[in-house]
Amino acid sequence: MLDLRPNCECCDRDLAVADPDVYICTFECTWCGSCARDVHRMICPxxxxxxxxxxxxxxxxxxxxxxxxxxxxxxxxxxxxxxxAG
Known part of the structure; x- marks a missing residue:
């Protein structure tokens, strides 16, 4: 079962459980949408x-x-x- 962590691992922003703009990797590292897209380019650091x-x-x-x-x-x-990438 997923942990559903309460914050972004990068910016420490609180993340609502039902927020659809939260991203994870297979190890459940958790990122807000802004950090996932703009900082990490959808790749877990x-x-x-x-x-x-x-x-x-x-x-x-x-x-x-x-x-x-x-x-x-x-x-x-x-x-x-x-x-x-490239």
Whole structure:
């Protein structure tokens, strides 16, 4: 089951559980849409994996399986921007 982390790992912005503009990699590194698109170009700076939209967990399922409250923040993420493709 996905953790549904509460913040962007790069800018530390709070992310709502139902926000459709949140992206994750296969290791659940979590990014707001702005950081995913504009900073990381849809590539995870931690594992070089593809960033995809995080699914929204239905409200009923959240009652029994709540989102994580553990924040992951890596302020050095801006120094790990992927090289341009090409």
């Amino acid at each position: 931690n594992c070089a994996g593809e960033l995809v939209r995080r699914p929204v967990r239905p409200a009923e399922a959240l009652r029994h399986n709540p989102a994580s409250t553990v924040r992951v923040f890596n302020p050095d993420c801006l120094g790990r921007v992927p090289a341009p």
